[in-house]
Amino acid sequence: MGLFHEQLKSHNNYEPGDRTYSLDGNQIIGDISALAVVRELSPKERTRSSIQPLPSLSPQQAQNLISRLGKPEIITPRLEVPFQLWGALIEHGGWRQSLYQRRIGLAEQWSVLQWLESGVSQLAQQLGWHSLNLQLSPAGARSVEEIQSGTILSRQLAIAGQVYELCITPKSESDTTVWRFELHNAAPGAAIPGGFKLKLLTEDLQPFPNNEDIATTAVEQLFVEVALEPGEGIVWEIEPLPENYDQEILRF
Structure with a gap:
């Protein structure tokens, strides 16, 4: 006999010390295809216990x-x-x-300013980020304002069978720096299909005014521009989701 989630949680075999459930060997289904048969025989049987929603963290x-x-x-x-x-x-x-x-003792890996000054971190490179046309004005430049405008950071993404490129460019405006997030098709002349969405969220995944761009028809690019405070974190999202997507907090 096999146990579903609902049955497992009601069998009183929970160990609070390490927060694990245990099963006897005869309660484990060896042939996973048998699960489909059980569902056919008892289509209305409740298989999953209620799960308390996780709280939101600041x-x-x-x-x-x-x-x-x-x-x-x-x-x-x-x-x-x-x-x-x-x-x-x-x-x-x-x-x-x-x-x-x-x-594991690693220093900050997602600081965009550090990427601009010292190069993209090794961990970020493994996930596809790299610097593109990185040019500094006079030697010793250390602020965003001293970095010539243009595409600075780029990452290729596989979405729905095609390759796209997400680029981040700093733009100095008066006393602040505006960051432009832009998505375009990596193939020359190719467009972004209708229905795609580029969205920015706060570190705790909250929306804010003008935080997204949606392609209602095929377009050349999607972009969102945002002014950020020093140390502020931003999470980018794209719909449809890129392959192997996971949230990452880019620190500015």
Whole structure:
């Protein structure tokens, strides 16, 4: 006999010490194809127990958790806090990545300003980010204002069988820097199909005014421009989702 999620959670075989459920060998279905047969025989049987929604974390709450749980001497960080907090933290791809970096002793890998000054970090390069036409004005330039405008950072993305390019360009305007996120088809002359969406979110995945661009018909490009405070984090999203997409927090 096999157990569904609903049955598993009601069999009182939960171990609170390590937050695991255990099963006897005779309760495990060896042939996974048998699951389809069970569903056909009992189509209305409840198979999943209700799951409490995870809470929303503020960026400050997330950073506090990362600082606390990122200490390498903590062997099992998931057991150090209530599951709801742990689940909310690691559900966010960017925070999960930050926790991983902290636990293995890596410095900040997602600082856009550091990418412009010192080159794209090794971890970001592994995910496809690279610098494009990176040029600095007089030697010693260290601020965005001293970087000539133009496409600075780029990442190729596979979406719906085609390759697209996401570019980030700084634009200096009076006393602030505006960052332009632009998506275009990597093939010369090819368009972005209708229905595509480029969207920016705050670090805690909240929308803000003018945070997205939608292609109602085929277009050459999608773009969103945003002014950010020093240290502010931004998460980009594209619909349809790129292959192997995971949230990443770009720090400005």
